[in-house]
Amino acid sequence: xxxxEPLTSMLQSGEAHFEPFLPGLILLLPLLGFVLNGFLxxxxxxxxxxxxREGGEWDPFKTEPRPATHTLPSLIGPGVMLGAFVLALINFxxxxxxxLHDPVIRSYWSWIATDTLQIDAAIQLDPLSLVMMLVITxxxxxxxxxxxxxxxDDPGYPRYFAYLNLFVFxxxxxxxxxxxxxxxxxxxxxxxxxxxxxxxxxxxxEKSDAGKKAFIxxxxxxxxxxLAMFYLFTAFGTLDFQPIxxxxxxxxxxxxxxxxxxxxxxxxxxxxxxxxxxxxxWLPDAMAGPTPVSALIHAATMVTxxxxxxxRSSVLFALSPVAQATVAGVGVVTALFAATIALKQYxxxxxxxxSTVSQLGYMFLGVGVGAxxxxxxxxxxxxxxxxxLFLGSGAVIHSMHHALxxxxxxxxxxxxxxxxxxxxFMPITWATxxxxxxxxxxxxxxxxxxxxDEIIWAAGAWAGAESNPYGGLYTVYWxxxxxxxxxxxxxxxxxxxxxxxxxxxxxxxxxEHLHEAPRVMTVPLMILAVLSVFxxxxxxxxxxxxxxxxxxGALPMSEWLHHWLEPVIHSAAEIQTEHMGEISHHAPFxxxxxxxxxxxxxxALAVVLVSSRALGGRSVKVAVEDGEPTAGLGxxxxxxxxVDELYDRIIVQPVLGLSRWCWxxxxxxxxDGTVNFVANFTRLTxxxxxxxxTGQVNxxAFVLALxxxxxxxxxxx
Amino acid sequence: MLTEALFVSTLLFVIGSFGFVIRRNxxxxxxxxxxxxxxxxxxxxxxxxxxxxxxxxxxxxxxxxAAAEAAVGLAIIISIFRHYETVNVDNFNLLKW
Numbered sequence: 001x002x003x004x005e006p007l008t009s010m011l012q013s014g015e016a017h018f019e020p021f022l023p024g025l026i027l028l029l030p031l032l033g034f035v036l037n038g039f040l041x042x043x044x045x046x047x048x049x050x051x052x053r054e055g056g057e058w059d060p061f062k063t064e065p066r067p068a069t070h071t072l073p074s075l076i077g078p079g080v081m082l083g084a085f086v087l088a089l090i091n092f093x094x095x096x097x098x099x100l101h102d103p104v105i106r107s108y109w110s111w112i113a114t115d116t117l118q119i120d121a122a123i124q125l126d127p128l129s130l131v132m133m134l135v136i137t138x139x140x141x142x143x144x145x146x147x148x149x150x151x152x153d154d155p156g157y158p159r160y161f162a163y164l165n166l167f168v169f170x171x172x173x174x175x176x177x178x179x180x181x182x183x184x185x186x187x188x189x190x191x192x193x194x195x196x197x198x199x200x201x202x203x204x205x206e207k208s209d210a211g212k213k214a215f216i217x218x219x220x221x222x223x224x225x226x227l228a229m230f231y232l233f234t235a236f237g238t239l240d241f242q243p244i245x246x247x248x249x250x251x252x253x254x255x256x257x258x259x260x261x262x263x264x265x266x267x268x269x270x271x272x273x274x275x276x277x278x279x280x281x282w283l284p285d286a287m288a289g290p291t292p293v294s295a296l297i298h299a300a301t302m303v304t305x306x307x308x309x310x311x312r313s314s315v316l317f318a319l320s321p322v323a324q325a326t327v328a329g330v331g332v333v334t335a336l337f338a339a340t341i342a343l344k345q346y347x348x349x350x351x352x353x354x355s356t357v358s359q360l361g362y363m364f365l366g367v368g369v370g371a372x373x374x375x376x377x378x379x380x381x382x383x384x385x386x387x388x389l390f391l392g393s394g395a396v397i398h399s400m401h402h403a404l405x406x407x408x409x410x411x412x413x414x415x416x417x418x419x420x421x422x423x424x425f426m427p428i429t430w431a432t433x434x435x436x437x438x439x440x441x442x443x444x445x446x447x448x449x450x451x452x453d454e455i456i457w458a459a460g461a462w463a464g465a466e467s468n469p470y471g472g473l474y475t476v477y478w479x480x481x482x483x484x485x486x487x488x489x490x491x492x493x494x495x496x497x498x499x500x501x502x503x504x505x506x507x508x509x510x511x512e513h514l515h516e517a518p519r520v521m522t523v524p525l526m527i528l529a530v531l532s533v534f535x536x537x538x539x540x541x542x543x544x545x546x547x548x549x550x551x552x553g554a555l556p557m558s559e560w561l562h563h564w565l566e567p568v569i570h571s572a573a574e575i576q577t578e579h580m581g582e583i584s585h586h587a588p589f590x591x592x593x594x595x596x597x598x599x600x601x602x603x604a605l606a607v608v609l610v611s612s613r614a615l616g617g618r619s620v621k622v623a624v625e626d627g628e629p630t631a632g633l634g635x636x637x638x639x640x641x642x643v644d645e646l647y648d649r650i651i652v653q654p655v656l657g658l659s660r661w662c663w664x665x666x667x668x669x670x671x672d673g674t675v676n677f678v679a680n681f682t683r684l685t686x687x688x689x690x691x692x693x694t695g696q697v698n699x700x701a702f703v704l705a706l707x708x709x710x711x712x713x714x715x716x717x
Numbered sequence: 718m719l720t721e722a723l724f725v726s727t728l729l730f731v732i733g734s735f736g737f738v739i740r741r742n743x744x745x746x747x748x749x750x751x752x753x754x755x756x757x758x759x760x761x762x763x764x765x766x767x768x769x770x771x772x773x774x775x776x777x778x779x780x781x782x783a784a785a786e787a788a789v790g791l792a793i794i795i796s797i798f799r800h801y802e803t804v805n806v807d808n809f810n811l812l813k814w
Contacts, residue, residue, distance in 0.1 A: 694813060702738045
């Protein structure tokens with residue numbers, strides 16, 4: 001206890017006024033990085049196009065030392081992130097001892113000013129945005145550092161860091177904006193950067209297509225976001241967070257159609273960005289981008305924007321029980337669905353992608369059952385362990401790629417069937433990834449245990465709330481969430497066993513070139529591993545902290561995050577308590593929080609142990625010898641429930657058909673036909689009248705006289 | 718008196734018009750135009766007796782213009798003749814679409 005005393009006292013919120021320290025600079029630093037790196041990228045592009053014009057080929061790695069365009073980004077990219085992270089930390093610690101019941105809003109200039117609509121370019125510092133800023137800049141910094149090693153030999157090195165910095169700028173704008181339009185700018189901006197980075201290797205058709213898919217699927221969600229903003233504006237006349245969240249309980253009726261519509265439209269937007277059913281299909285394809293991008297954008301930060309949106313709009317969701325049930329339902333079904341697909345994938349990044357979709361589903365379940373703090377908590381811990389898993393897989397792919405490249409073997413460097421036994425070659429990656437695996441599987445005392453268990457518990461407790469109209473439904477959600485948790489433990493163990501254990505299948509001459517990643521890559525892994533172990537301690541639930549799981553009260557920050565987020569979510573919690581009553585202290589089938597925590601961690605650990613034993617003994621065929629599963633559930637899961645095919649059949653093909661019809665009929669026949677008819681008709685009449693122009697002056701005179709007579713006759717009669 | 722004068726005028730004009738339409742010789746056609754102009758002159762003079770002196774004034778204008786037109790027209794005909802060695806207008810049909 002005494003060990004943590006200074007920390008604990010620091011965390012007690014005092015009443016001092018919070019004075020932010022250069023908050024605008026946190027945003028500007030990544031933007032500066034984008035400008036500088038972008039300039040270097042243009043220089044390097046100009047160099048390569050000059051070389052191409054002169055008939056040669058440009059290789060930045062031939063000149064020794066490397067050109068400045070390929071060395072400076074290593075300093076600029078992570079450098080601006082370090083600056084932003086330090087500033088975020090200063091602000092965070094400044095806010096810790098202060099009273100933050102009202103958000104601190106810094107308004108820079110008036111962005112849109114009309115009679116009825118006033119929108120400022122303003123940023124907001126409150127507990128939620130501060131937590132998000134820390135995650136984005138902190139995890140972002142580690143991933144930038146990792147990228148220095150991972151992307152070292154890529155010709156597009158400066159361009160990569162330019163995009164990555166730009167992404168961080170937009171992501172910070174998303175979480176720091178003080179109103180929906182500023183958030184929307186960040187929302188669209190991260191979508192753009194996601195597109196640019198998925199299609200980073202754009203000369204590969206498949207990869208640039210994946211970028212387009214992500215962009216287009218996200219547009220569907222953005223459409224919902226926009227409509228929700230329009231509805232909010234008609235209801236409130238403003239789009240600033242603070243007046244809306246304060247005014248909503250009085251101005252909107254509980255459970256009314258309007259608030260349900262707004263919340264559901266926001267859910268559509270969130271489902272697009274956060275890859276939830278039915279808009280999740282872009283995320284697995286997004287793995288076409290470089291692996292650190294998958295870690296930063298498609299695991300730790302951007303895809304959690306939807307969760308942030310729901311937590312930010314918590315009051316609106318709390319006012320609509322239907323929308324809440326939908327959010328939770330979408331979340332839990334996605335969690336289970338994606339987990340089943342992950343069971344049968346062989347691409348290491350695809351497994352992690354579906355795992356991300358599944359974990360995002362948990363976050364949605366959390367914010368859907370009114371446990372906003374739990375949802376944000378899982379967001380934070382997930383950022384740690386999933387970034388670690390992706391970076392670890394990046395290290396594995398890096399090593400595999402080098403080994404296969406060395407002997408010019410054209411095997412897939414990402415296929416787990418080609419790996420096996422990597423533990424011997426990459427001990428640090430192996431150890432850190434196992435920590436992350438135990439964390440995501442929910443094994444005590446790793447970070448994921450506390451966050452995931454709290455969400456599942458919240459679902460069960462919410463089902464038992466005194467006057468919850470959908471108690472039975474939430475009980476189903478609770479069961480599904482538990483099932484998905486067991487599947488998580490299984491597919492993650494399968495991934496680890498196939499990658500790191502058993503016989504090495506890479507081939508003998510290749511295995512000689514397998515190597516541990518350089519320090520610049522392993523250090524971020526180790527830092528993230530530490531966070532994956534201890535990250536869960538920031539929010540040990542009250543019931544657990546007194547038990548064995550909280551070391552009988554010795555863990556220092558019991559329910560800290562919950563208290564920290566209190567100012568943001570307290571009005572939503574009040575609405576919920578008023579209408580739903582107190583949440584239950586028992587799971588649907590009896591048992592308290594401690595008991596179910598014990599059950600889930602024991603089960604998760606058992607699944608990990610049993611499956612690692614069972615899978616470890618099985619021999620795996622390398623990818624080229626292994627055919628696709630031909631029958632049964634395995635085939636369906638391998639083909640991802642044929643959802644892509646289904647969407648292709650019911651959406652893509654009809655749209656293509658419609659487009660073809662528009663082209664072949666509307667455009668070619670109707671529009672071109674009309675224009676051509678007018679032209680042809682004019683030509684015909686012109687040709688006919690031109691027959692009169694013979695060049696014979698006598699005929700002209702005759703016609704002239706005839707005309708004169710006609711006019712004369714008409715005048716006389 | 719007026720009736721007879723206008724009758725002669727009309728007769729001259731119609732002869733001129735028909736001549737212009739049916740003849741192919743450029744010189745003849747040119748003379749037909751002169752015939753039409755002079756038919757109009759005759760009408761002017763005849764009517765001026767009842768209406769006023771302006772009619773006779775106009776005749777001078779018409780004659781002046783006719784003289785100028787005769788100079789230009791004959792020059793064109795001579796130029797064409799030098800080129801084609803004929804004044805048959807059937808041969809001059811290039812000015813069309």
